[in-house]
Amino acid sequence: MDATIKIIMTLEIQFLWYEDCPSHEEGLRLLQDVLAELDVEADIQRVKVETEEQAQRLQFPGSPTIRVNGEDIDPDGAASLPSALTCRAYRREDGRISPLPSRDQVRTTIQRAI
DSSP states (O other), X not given: OOOOOOOOOOOEEEEEEOTTOTTHHHHHHHHHHHHHHXXXXXXXXXXXXXXXXXXXXXXXXXXXEEEETTEESSHHHHHTSOOOXXXXXXXXXXXXXXXXXXXXXXXXXXXXXX
């Protein structure tokens, strides 16, 4: 008899966003697309950040912010930004600044977590 062992791992994904940021919807689609591409099922906890006090409490470096198992997908970038109710800027691999992380940043963080 051939026994197959399937390891089930639950990823805790937080998607933090600010309503006035025009990039949050595209950021959520990017996250969902990468999860589908990797064939990873995960519940995404969507956290709407509405006040400066909440931004400070959550250490929110801007919208959108994606955390996988508590790790920001761009930890160095997050550490260099103040917590604030604002849009976020990401530095891409080629040095360009973008309102969204690259697909590779999201993919790499998820793959490292699984």
